[in-house]
Amino acid sequence: MKEETVTKKKELTHNERCDRAIEQIKSDKFTISFYCPPMNAPSGGVAVLIRLANELSKKGLNVNMIYEPRLDQRASQEASMKAKKEVRLFERFNPTWLDFDISNLNFVVLGDKPTLKKGEKPPTFSDGTEVNFQTFKVNPEDILIIPEGFPDIMQKTAQISCKRIVLAQSWFYVLNAMEPGQKWQHFGIKDVISVSDAITEYLDAIMPGLNIKRLHQGIDRKTFITPKKVSDKYPMVAFTGSRGPENKLKTLNIIKTFYAFYPQFRWVRFVELKDLERKEFGERLANCAFLLYTDDIAGFGTLPLEAMACGTHVIGWAAHGGKEYMKSDNEATGTLGNGFWTNNGDIFQTAELLGVAMEKWVNGDMDIPEISKTYEETLKDYTVEGESAQIIELINEYKNERINELEQAKTK
Amino acid sequence: MNIKTKELMNLSKQKQSNILLGLFLADIKNENLLNEALYSVSQQELPVDLLIIHPGLSKEDLEKLQAIVNKPTVFIKEQKQNAKTNEVEVVENKIEATKPINFHIEELQINNFSKVFNTVFRVASENEYPAFSLFEKEDIIGPKWFSTAHQYMEENPDMHIFTPLIRNNVNGSFINYMNESAWAEGFAEEAGKFDMQLLNRFNCINPLGAVYKTEAIKEYSEEKDDGLFYPMKESIKISHFYEFFIRMAYNDVKIMSIPRVGYEMRIFNQPEFKETSSKIPQNIVQIPLEKGGITPEEGSFWMELAKKEYFFEDDRNKVYEEPKQQTA
Numbered sequence: 001m002k003e004e005t006v007t008k009k010k011e012l013t014h015n016e017r018c019d020r021a022i023e024q025i026k027s028d029k030f031t032i033s034f035y036c037p038p039m040n041a042p043s044g045g046v047a048v049l050i051r052l053a054n055e056l057s058k059k060g061l062n063v064n065m066i067y068e069p070r071l072d073q074r075a076s077q078e079a080s081m082k083a084k085k086e087v088r089l090f091e092r093f094n095p096t097w098l099d100f101d102i103s104n105l106n107f108v109v110l111g112d113k114p115t116l117k118k119g120e121k122p123p124t125f126s127d128g129t130e131v132n133f134q135t136f137k138v139n140p141e142d143i144l145i146i147p148e149g150f151p152d153i154m155q156k157t158a159q160i161s162c163k164r165i166v167l168a169q170s171w172f173y174v175l176n177a178m179e180p181g182q183k184w185q186h187f188g189i190k191d192v193i194s195v196s197d198a199i200t201e202y203l204d205a206i207m208p209g210l211n212i213k214r215l216h217q218g219i220d221r222k223t224f225i226t227p228k229k230v231s232d233k234y235p236m237v238a239f240t241g242s243r244g245p246e247n248k249l250k251t252l253n254i255i256k257t258f259y260a261f262y263p264q265f266r267w268v269r270f271v272e273l274k275d276l277e278r279k280e281f282g283e284r285l286a287n288c289a290f291l292l293y294t295d296d297i298a299g300f301g302t303l304p305l306e307a308m309a310c311g312t313h314v315i316g317w318a319a320h321g322g323k324e325y326m327k328s329d330n331e332a333t334g335t336l337g338n339g340f341w342t343n344n345g346d347i348f349q350t351a352e353l354l355g356v357a358m359e360k361w362v363n364g365d366m367d368i369p370e371i372s373k374t375y376e377e378t379l380k381d382y383t384v385e386g387e388s389a390q391i392i393e394l395i396n397e398y399k400n401e402r403i404n405e406l407e408q409a410k411t412k
Numbered sequence: 413m414n415i416k417t418k419e420l421m422n423l424s425k426q427k428q429s430n431i432l433l434g435l436f437l438a439d440i441k442n443e444n445l446l447n448e449a450l451y452s453v454s455q456q457e458l459p460v461d462l463l464i465i466h467p468g469l470s471k472e473d474l475e476k477l478q479a480i481v482n483k484p485t486v487f488i489k490e491q492k493q494n495a496k497t498n499e500v501e502v503v504e505n506k507i508e509a510t511k512p513i514n515f516h517i518e519e520l521q522i523n524n525f526s527k528v529f530n531t532v533f534r535v536a537s538e539n540e541y542p543a544f545s546l547f548e549k550e551d552i553i554g555p556k557w558f559s560t561a562h563q564y565m566e567e568n569p570d571m572h573i574f575t576p577l578i579r580n581n582v583n584g585s586f587i588n589y590m591n592e593s594a595w596a597e598g599f600a601e602e603a604g605k606f607d608m609q610l611l612n613r614f615n616c617i618n619p620l621g622a623v624y625k626t627e628a629i630k631e632y633s634e635e636k637d638d639g640l641f642y643p644m645k646e647s648i649k650i651s652h653f654y655e656f657f658i659r660m661a662y663n664d665v666k667i668m669s670i671p672r673v674g675y676e677m678r679i680f681n682q683p684e685f686k687e688t689s690s691k692i693p694q695n696i697v698q699i700p701l702e703k704g705g706i707t708p709e710e711g712s713f714w715m716e717l718a719k720k721e722y723f724f725e726d727d728r729n730k731v732y733e734e735p736k737q738q739t740a
Contacts, residue, residue, distance in 0.1 A: 229567040230560075230563055230564070230567065231563075231564050231567045231568055231668075231670075234595070234603055234604065234671065235595050235671040236603075263588075264586075264588050264589055265589075266596070267589070267592040267593060267595050267596035267599075268595070269595065269596070269597050269603070289671075362577055362589070362671060362672055362673050363554075363672070363673050364554070364556045364560060364672050364673070367556075367560075367672075
């Protein structure tokens with residue numbers, strides 16, 4: 001009988017595992033996974049998440065977008081009726097509404113591979129292709145980024161070995177899905193990236209002790225451009241009703257109050273920015289003289305900054321999220337503000353100020369270079385290049401912190 | 413420039429601007445208003461040449477007029493606290509124009525607004541002004557208006573007439589904006605551009621302050637046997653400019669509303685109506701016929717006529733006939 005040689009894979013010790021992870025981090029052989037809600041309708045928050053992942057991927061890092069697919073209810077129902085048995089079809093996450101190329105990004109569908117009975121077909125997306133479910137596997141050197149509105153994911157991943165970072169783009173949704181008294185720290189979360197001073201302040205107040213780092217978002221100056229021709233600015237006011245029906249009702253109330261206060265401006269049009277491709281969104285915003293901004297719960301609020309990039313004047317609510325950049329005229333110092341900001345949620349004040357602003361605009365008082373200069377001054381802190389450099393810098397900081405953690409985790 | 417009368421209006425030597433601004437002065441009553449109007453001309457960011465037409469002012473009035481044009485003066489009231497008494501007093505500050513007006517004064521017998529318009533057009537055309545405009549003596553032109561219009565002209569070479577937003581003041585009170593309807597939702601086919609459908613709907617355009625490209629207007633004007641061009645039909649009363657704009661739009665002359673206030677129109681209730689003005693007073697039907705008033709029926713006749721005559725390039729000299737009284 002021939003002697004069989006059995007080579008047994010050597011089990012690594014704890015310290016060896018730490019050393020291996022440190023080496024992997026140092027040589028950039030780790031994976032950054034972004035947990036992403038699979039939204040196929042345009043969403044600012046999801047766009048930021050994917051943009052950051054894309055930036056890191058472009059820098060040569062291993063990046064995965066991970067998502068749990070949603071059931072396509074309508075397609076499933078139709079297929080079930082046709083097959084006369086239950087058929088489950090999933091929605092493929094395919095954010096075609098993004099204005100940047102994501103072809104180099106790897107999308108991973110999270111889920112358990114089903115055990116198929118004889119003759120049973122594997123689960124498919126509604127486009128007919130097979131769903132390749134994968135279980136989430138991580139190593140100590142990896143990083144998982146979780147959006148702030150998913151405490152369930154924070155809880156589910158509490159025991160995994162990698163570093164987890166919450167990306168907080170909103171303060172409003174932080175506590176929404178949490179039990180009273182719960183904190184992210186209860187799920188083992190220590191690290192947070194915040195996109196605004198307001199979010200940082202809020203988190204410091206409700207969950208003191210988190211290690212919060214700041215990320216300044218960038219405004220895409222290729223999409224948001226001031227028209228070259230003055231005549232391409234129309235007496236129109238752009239608005240969005242993206243914060244739900246109640247918010248939209250308030251916005252419409254401002255418009256009606258404005259018309260009632262200022263009947264001489266009945267001819268001024270209001271344009272809702274909805275269901276638009278990013279490029280078209282930018283163009284429409286640029287054609288408007290004003291943006292009526294009524295996002296009362298914004299975590300940061302890029303829309304006013306996008307408007308400034310388009311040379312579109314902003315009238316709106318000084319929501320908590322945007323207070324770091326919203327500046328009103330200061331008569332004492334003679335400095336110009338970058339918008340007509342009103343108390344958050346104040347319908348009457350906003351309608352009144354809209355009339356004041358419109359009067360100034362039709363009188364040509366806003367056609368002055370000083371105003372554009374103020375906008376540029378504001379925008380210089382929020383550049384795409386800056387955002388890209390910052391996310392790399394943040395990942396480098398996390399790498400170093402992780403190396404220290406792993407060093408300290410070694411047993412003496 | 414000097415006062416000239418009854419000479420061919422050759423302005424080539426005096427020409428300093430590409431825009432000729434016409435003003436008809438039947439008299440120089442209300443000197444304060446005239447001063448304010450001319451002050452607004454002098455303060456233009458983009459200076460224009462001013463042509464003043466009068467039907468024969470006296471030598472004294474002409475001298476007075478020349479003095480005003482040479483240095484228009486306005487009085488601005490300001491509240492100030494008296495240092496001694498601590499009381500708030502109203503102080504009137506006298507402000508003289510700092511920039512001279514390049515002007516020309518011409519005597520011409522003119523009796524209606526169409527003739528004023530046609531004359532300013534002809535002078536602009538003969539003296540190769542690419543554009544012309546008109547204003548009236550009680551009114552004020554916004555200091556940036558002509559520079560804004562010039563910018564829009566540069567940016568939109570395919571447009572031919574540029575109208576300002578007009579602040580309409582009646583008896584000292586702001587009433588509304590005019591020339592704005594092209595921007596309203598669902599009114600014009602293309603936002604900001606007056607089209608046939610909109611103009612046919614109602615008379616929503618005012619000729620004052622608008623900047624007209626001379627050549628474009630000439631193309632769709634009637635050339636009469638005297639060799640002159642008549643853009644506005646001189647036989648039509650009160651709706652002359654309405655017919656003119658519909659005809660221009662019908663002939664594909666592009667009319668654009670610039671969404672900036674460039675003109676303040678000041679209308680006062682008058683005991684009489686002079687047809688040399690384009691401003692139809694609100695009380696026109698109360699003004700006696702012998703003082704220029706018209707009956708509501710006649711008003712409707714002219715408005716309806718405008719909508720019928722624009723097909724014709726020639727002035728068909730339609731006249732209003734009083735309805736015959738029925739006899740028993």
